[in-house]
Amino acid sequence: MVNELSGKVAIVTGGASGLGQGIAEKFVAEGARVAIADIDDEGGAALAAALGDRASFHHLDVSDPDAVGALTDSVVEQFGGLDVMVNNAGVSGTMHPSYVSDDLADFHTVLGVNLLGVMAGTKHAARQMASTGGSIINISSIGGIQAGGSVMTYRASKAAVIHFSKSVAIELAQQDIRVNVIAPGSIPTPLLASSAVKMGADAETFTAIIRSMMAANRPLAREGTAEDVAEAALFFATDRSRYVTATLLPVDGGTIAGPPRPPAGGAAPSSESAPDQPTAEDDLVDTVATTADDVDSQASITHA
Numbered sequence: 042m043v044n045e046l047s048g049k050v051a052i053v054t055g056g057a058s059g060l061g062q063g064i065a066e067k068f069v070a071e072g073a074r075v076a077i078a079d080i081d082d083e084g085g086a087a088l089a090a091a092l093g094d095r096a097s098f099h100h101l102d103v104s105d106p107d108a109v110g111a112l113t114d115s116v117v118e119q120f121g122g123l124d125v126m127v128n129n130a131g132v133s134g135t136m137h138p139s140y141v142s143d144d145l146a147d148f149h150t151v152l153g154v155n156l157l158g159v160m161a162g163t164k165h166a167a168r169q170m171a172s173t174g175g176s177i178i179n180i181s182s183i184g185g186i187q188a189g190g191s192v193m194t195y196r197a198s199k200a201a202v203i204h205f206s207k208s209v210a211i212e213l214a215q216q217d218i219r220v221n222v223i224a225p226g227s228i229p230t231p232l233l234a235s236s237a238v239k240m241g242a243d244a245e246t247f248t249a250i251i252r253s254m255m256a257a258n259r260p261l262a263r264e265g266t267a268e269d270v271a272e273a274a275l276f277f278a279t280d281r282s283r284y285v286t287a288t289l290l291p292v293d294g295g296t297i298a299g300p301p302r303p304p305a306g307g308a309a310p311s312s313e314s315a316p317d318q319p320t321a322e323d324d325l326v327d328t329v330a331t332t333a334d335d336v337d338s339q340a341s342i343t344h345a
């Protein structure tokens with residue numbers, strides 16, 4: 042596929058890193074002009090420079106609806122229109138061993154970025170697309186579909202993104218604006234390390250535990266990549282999905298469908314390695330398994 046987005050203008054929030062970076066790269070490769078909007082000035086500017094003339098960086102905190110409105114205004118002024126809005130910026134929640142011990146201190150931050158940011162992005166993109174139509178792509182998470190025994194604030198924010206997006210899609214369909222949701226899962230990005238930092242864990246150990254849990258719960262053998270998510274975003278951005286709106290597409294290697302069959306003659310991975318006496322690493326495994334929703338490990342693999 043080449044130049045599927047030729048002549049199109051897109052905004053990608055959270056485009057300086059991880060999945061947003063992959064989407065920005067894909068869209069530029071397909072001929073779009075892409076505005077990367079992020080709080081990470083250094084990373085965003087470097088990526089825009091690397092992507093060349095068709096990319097630009099714009100500082101944006103998506104949790105400020107007025108700033109989101111100003112950004113869409115300025116992109117339309119600069120590029121002459123807006124065809125695709127990817128509301129991707131997101132943050133992980135702070136991890137706690139249990140919900141009762143969750144002080145809810147990050148509630149406003151997580152909801153502000155993950156939900157208000159998506160709602161503001163949708164509103165201001167729709168305002169710009171009112172006479173032309175367009176495609177709005179909101180990034181949720183399989184943690185917003187699958188209930189689990191942890192990171193309630195993050196899960197709530199991502200579940201709300203799905204419900205909001207389907208609801209607003211009904212209204213915006215009248216203006217030929219399509220709204221669809223991608224729910225990634227099992228894709229290591231810098232978000233994973235940020236989760237470790239927030240729970241005070243060693244990033245390397247934490248990442249290794251999470252990746253092995255994701256592998257145990259994922260039907261497709263390999264880990265996902267930002268490119269995998271970008272392919273889904275490209276589908277929703279182009280006319281290939283012209284009759285598709287208000288849908289939810291997991292991009293998770295099949296994780297949300299359920300875990301694969303355990304190896305013949307063996308027990309499930311979680312019980313296979315369970316020692317009689319808990320160790321410090323087991324405590325981390327427990328906490329991670331019940332809280333590591335940034336990469337959407339499933340509660341079913343919680344260390345027993």
Ligand SMILES: NC(=O)c1ccc[n+]([C@@H]2O[C@H](COP(=O)([O-])OP(=O)(O)OC[C@H]3O[C@@H](n4cnc5c(N)ncnc54)[C@H](O)[C@@H]3O)[C@@H](O)[C@H]2O)c1
Nearest residue numbers: 055058059060079080081102103130131182225228230232
């Ligand atoms: N990686 C996964 O497996 C996975 C799974 C499910 C959902 N997601 C979702 O995908 C999206 C991208 O996550 P990622 O894994 O690429 O993480 P990431 O940390 O690599 O990227 C997130 C980006 O968002 C930016 N950002 C954070 N707060 C912002 C704000 N207030 N305003 C503007 N930009 C802000 C960050 O600077 C960063 O560039 C998030 O919404 C995340 O919840 C990721």
